[in-house]
Amino acid sequence: MAERLPPKERTKIPRQAMPERDALERAHNFCEVNSGFDLALAEKEAQRCLACADPKCVHGCPVGVKVREVVDLVIEGEYLKAAAKLREDNVLPAVTGRVCPQETQCEGACILGKRFAPLAIGHIERFVADYERQTGEAGLPTPAPPTGKKVAIVGSGPAGLSCAGDLILKGHHVTVFEALHEIGGVLLYGIPEFRLPKDIVQTEVANLGRMGVEFQTNVVIGKTITVDELLNEMGYDAVFVATGAGLPKFMNIPGEHLGGVYSANEFLTRVNLMKAYDADHYDSPVYSCANRNVAIIGGGNTAMDGVRSALRLGAKNAYIIYRRSEAEMPARVEEVHHAKDEGVQFMTLHNPVEFIGNDEGFLTGMRLQKMELGAPDDSGRRRPVPMPGSEFLLPIDVAVIAIGTGANPLVQSTTPDMQTNKWGYIVADEATLRTTKRGVFAGGDIVSGSATVILAMGAGRTAARSIHEFLNTGVW
Amino acid sequence: MNQLATSMFSIVEAWFLAPDIKLLKIQAPLIARKRKAGQFVIVRVHEHGERIPLTIADADPGLGTITIIVQGIGKTTRQVNLLNAGDALLDVVGPLGNPSDIRLFGSVAVIGGGVGTAIAYPTAVALKEVGNFVISIVGARSKELVIMEEEMRATSDELFVVTDDGSYGRQGLVTDMLRELIEAGRSIDHVLAIGPIPMMQAVAEVTRPHKIATTVSLNPIMVDGTGMCGGCRVLVGNESRFACVEGPEFNAHAVDFRMLAQRNRLYRSQEQAALKKFENWLQYALDPTPCCQLEKEHPEIGPRSHT
Numbered sequence: 001m002a003e004r005l006p007p008k009e010r011t012k013i014p015r016q017a018m019p020e021r022d023a024l025e026r027a028h029n030f031c032e033v034n035s036g037f038d039l040a041l042a043e044k045e046a047q048r049c050l051a052c053a054d055p056k057c058v059h060g061c062p063v064g065v066k067v068r069e070v071v072d073l074v075i076e077g078e079y080l081k082a083a084a085k086l087r088e089d090n091v092l093p094a095v096t097g098r099v100c101p102q103e104t105q106c107e108g109a110c111i112l113g114k115r116f117a118p119l120a121i122g123h124i125e126r127f128v129a130d131y132e133r134q135t136g137e138a139g140l141p142t143p144a145p146p147t148g149k150k151v152a153i154v155g156s157g158p159a160g161l162s163c164a165g166d167l168i169l170k171g172h173h174v175t176v177f178e179a180l181h182e183i184g185g186v187l188l189y190g191i192p193e194f195r196l197p198k199d200i201v202q203t204e205v206a207n208l209g210r211m212g213v214e215f216q217t218n219v220v221i222g223k224t225i226t227v228d229e230l231l232n233e234m235g236y237d238a239v240f241v242a243t244g245a246g247l248p249k250f251m252n253i254p255g256e257h258l259g260g261v262y263s264a265n266e267f268l269t270r271v272n273l274m275k276a277y278d279a280d281h282y283d284s285p286v287y288s289c290a291n292r293n294v295a296i297i298g299g300g301n302t303a304m305d306g307v308r309s310a311l312r313l314g315a316k317n318a319y320i321i322y323r324r325s326e327a328e329m330p331a332r333v334e335e336v337h338h339a340k341d342e343g344v345q346f347m348t349l350h351n352p353v354e355f356i357g358n359d360e361g362f363l364t365g366m367r368l369q370k371m372e373l374g375a376p377d378d379s380g381r382r383r384p385v386p387m388p389g390s391e392f393l394l395p396i397d398v399a400v401i402a403i404g405t406g407a408n409p410l411v412q413s414t415t416p417d418m419q420t421n422k423w424g425y426i427v428a429d430e431a432t433l434r435t436t437k438r439g440v441f442a443g444g445d446i447v448s449g450s451a452t453v454i455l456a457m458g459a460g461r462t463a464a465r466s467i468h469e470f471l472n473t474g475v476w
Numbered sequence: 477m478n479q480l481a482t483s484m485f486s487i488v489e490a491w492f493l494a495p496d497i498k499l500l501k502i503q504a505p506l507i508a509r510k511r512k513a514g515q516f517v518i519v520r521v522h523e524h525g526e527r528i529p530l531t532i533a534d535a536d537p538g539l540g541t542i543t544i545i546v547q548g549i550g551k552t553t554r555q556v557n558l559l560n561a562g563d564a565l566l567d568v569v570g571p572l573g574n575p576s577d578i579r580l581f582g583s584v585a586v587i588g589g590g591v592g593t594a595i596a597y598p599t600a601v602a603l604k605e606v607g608n609f610v611i612s613i614v615g616a617r618s619k620e621l622v623i624m625e626e627e628m629r630a631t632s633d634e635l636f637v638v639t640d641d642g643s644y645g646r647q648g649l650v651t652d653m654l655r656e657l658i659e660a661g662r663s664i665d666h667v668l669a670i671g672p673i674p675m676m677q678a679v680a681e682v683t684r685p686h687k688i689a690t691t692v693s694l695n696p697i698m699v700d701g702t703g704m705c706g707g708c709r710v711l712v713g714n715e716s717r718f719a720c721v722e723g724p725e726f727n728a729h730a731v732d733f734r735m736l737a738q739r740n741r742l743y744r745s746q747e748q749a750a751l752k753k754f755e756n757w758l759q760y761a762l763d764p765t766p767c768c769q770l771e772k773e774h775p776e777i778g779p780r781s782h783t
């Protein structure tokens with residue numbers, strides 16, 4: 001427990017750095033890179049907060065986490081209370097503390113950032129959540145008495161899990177249906193262990209299970225069961241579709257079928273979900289990266305996860321190939337820094353135009369074109385323009401395409417009265433997340449397109465509120 | 477409570493149809509109720525296993541069972557084939573893929589090579605049910621590897637068995653038989669060919685000059701089976717298609733078989749190493765203690781339930 005320092009003293013404290021494993025050591029294993037604040041670091045960092053009357057940080061957070069109050073509780077040493085405060089708005093704080101793009105959200109809005117470095121809100125959030133988990137004192141709230149209403153949730157990513165958590169508290173019967181054999185969505189099959197240890201996700205899932213949420217893995221809605229069957233034959237009163245944006249995009253350039261060319265989804269699924277990095281103990285293979293040249297195409301979080309996984313699988317050279325400049329990269333700043341420290345080579349302003357292979361159909365290289373930045377495009381970012389005559393060949397054995405994902409049509413195509421937009425995403429009312437089909441709600445990446453964990457979680461909670469209202473009133 | 481898919485995938489019956497080819501009936505009520513001819517499941521045997529696709533050869537919605545027929549060619553399929561009634565599969569998901577295109581074509585030749593006969597069987601049944609004249613050609617390397625002959629006979633108007641070595645039926649390849657039928661002027665309106673890639677490619681070349689519409693069921697390497705990874709992409713008419721959600725059946729005359737064969741060799745060295753390790757282990761593991769084989773191989777997963 002500590003006293004608050006006077007404002008002048010607060011700004012003298014430098015932003016506390018996140019302790020992390022040595023870059024060269026960690027680049028060869030899948031252990032978590034950041035080791036987290038200890039009590040002393042957390043308190044010292046918390047002391048930097050100016051306790052603003054109108055905390056900008058709260059507005060910067062998509063779900064409005066009460067950052068200032070959480071920080072106050074940390075200074076007072078009331079960590080479990082801080083955790084409870086966090087959970088009022090954020091059901092997966094150990095996850096968001098690790099993976100939110102804080103620099104554009106809470107920390108991007110923090111007033112300290114105007115003259116100094118912003119408060120390390122993500123690190124504090126992570127500390128509080130980890131403290132709660134490690135002391136094993138997560139005080140699970142007790143669900144309301146059973147209402148007799150049943151809700152089916154399709155997809156177990158952050159949107160589905162947070163919706164399940166809120167609805168179970170209201171006393172509804174909740175079943176989460178997941179196509180894969182494990183629960184967690186992208187948190188499990190996409191984001192690697194070294195950034196988000198799987199046991200964190202599994203602890204949260206286990207907590208939901210203890211509160212009464214029922215999980216059904218190996219069920220593909222649209223195939224095993226349709227949405228109509230859920231509503232009619234199986235007696236669910238409402239359905240929340242949270243299937244994510246899991247359809248991989250390819251580049252449609254020559255040579256994409258060569259052995260060694262992967263979508264980021266496949267590469268990361270093999271490595272994370274199927275644990276191909278532990279070939280002695282797991283049966284799913286991944287095309288060997290050891291002592292080879294590996295290129296990841298893209299500049300987002302997925303690309304950083306891919307390239308850093310490749311390094312850990314023993315790549316001799318691991319490249320990021322991105323057609324714009326580093327300033328336009330959508331990845332979290334921390335991931336870009338970590339990747340560089342670990343030895344990833346960044347080839348920005350380069351774009352592949354062809355994959356080249358040998359007679360047996362294996363990838364041997366990639367023809368790259370140099371780019372320069374032209375006028376801003378619709379997204380406000382400067383458009384990359386090819387430089388004539390700049391093509392050259394880069395020897396490559398493995399290529400991973402991480403240029404984004406689209407909407408998987410399995411649920412939509414079997415639910416014809418649920419409207420989709422021209423890209424195949426589900427149309428849902430912004431405020432209520434109702435779709436055009438009675439009783440069916442949708443949210444997360446399958447509505448917004450690829451976004452973030454916290455936005456998906458926010459959508460799950462919004463859906464829970466309007467599902468609860470629908471179940472109570474029966475009014476659509 | 478609803479009966480739900482994940483409750484159990486216990487094996488209720490299992491026996492060998494031929495050396496290394498095993499038939500297993502599995503408790504999977506939701507899949508049994510839904511499946512149509514031509515669809516498949518993805519199976520994972522144990523906690524550390526890979527996900528592999530297997531065609532649903534038959535189903536009994538009443539009993540809630542599906543039938544799979546598995547040829548033990550690598551580590552995972554051999555593990556499946558070690559299982560017996562009373563054991564269970566950890567994960568079974570489906571039914572995946574599009575159902576076969578079942579229409580009244582007229583006269584249809586159904587060609588099955590090796591374990592492909594088992595994959596073609598449910599579609600042959602469905603084709604027969606809608607009134608087609610079904611001519612089946614069942615091919616195998618030798619007599620002991622001929623499977624499903626009786627079942628195929630029961631659903632066919634005519635049946636021919638061919639073996640590479642002539643140890644049973646006619647000596648030759650399925651394509652020799654097909655060519656003979658075509659040259660004899662038999663009317664064949666549609667061909668369905670399922671088997672090893674070279675066989676399907678050869679069938680496509682036999683029917684192409686005669687402009688006989690030909691369907692093949694492709695077997696690329698899959699992971700999720702739901703369109704999420706793109707690993708199963710095949711080139712059809714120079715377009716990239718995901719076999720798990722857009723197939724597995726495609727027009728044989730548009731398929732790039734060379735590409736498919738190349739992609740299926742992607743993990744050859746890892747697969748061979750895994751199989752070798754597994755076979756070595758099998759050698760000393762074949763002691764008579766009554767415990768599940770998998771449990772011995774992976775003590776870390778703990779005892780498996782035997783119900």
Ligand SMILES: Cc1cc2nc3c(=O)[nH]c(=O)nc-3n(C[C@H](O)[C@H](O)[C@H](O)COP(=O)(O)OP(=O)(O)OC[C@H]3O[C@@H](n4cnc5c(N)ncnc54)[C@H](O)[C@@H]3O)c2cc1C
Nearest residue numbers: 155157158159179185186221244301444445451452453456
């Ligand atoms: C590699 C990678 C790294 C990322 N890094 C970050 C990061 O650092 N920070 C951040 O904020 N965001 C990050 N993101 C984005 C973030 O993970 C997503 O925005 C978020 O997970 C979306 O949540 P969701 O619940 O909508 O869907 P998902 O997490 O995609 O979950 C959807 C689930 O639905 C299941 N499903 C799909 N179809 C069916 C069906 N028919 N039946 C049953 N189940 C089905 C899927 O298997 C999946 O489990 C990353 C994404 C990726 C791919």
Ligand SMILES: Cc1cc2nc3c(=O)[nH]c(=O)nc-3n(C[C@H](O)[C@H](O)[C@H](O)COP(=O)(O)OP(=O)(O)OC[C@H]3O[C@@H](n4cnc5c(N)ncnc54)[C@H](O)[C@@H]3O)c2cc1C
Nearest residue numbers: 528529530531546547550551552553695696697698740747
């Ligand atoms: C839609 C579909 C339906 C199938 N139905 C049947 C069936 O009913 N009965 C049957 O015996 N076989 C079937 N197969 C083939 C079966 O999936 C493979 O034999 C099996 O995956 C091999 O695994 P393994 O570990 O035993 O062998 P491995 O040694 O790992 O591989 C041997 C060969 O099998 C192929 N293969 C490997 N992994 C996969 C994978 N994950 N997915 C697909 N192919 C792979 C590759 O060509 C490889 O060279 C089907 C395949 C597909 C795509």
Ligand code: SF4
Nearest residue numbers: 061065096100105106
């Ligand atoms: S949830 Fe994300 S954006 Fe909100 S306060 Fe936490 S780290 Fe910041």
Ligand code: SF4
Nearest residue numbers: 049050052057110111
């Ligand atoms: S804006 Fe920054 S300084 Fe102000 S309360 Fe929020 S975290 Fe503290």
Ligand code: FES
Nearest residue numbers: 701703705706720
């Ligand atoms: S198996 Fe993954 S997309 Fe087909």
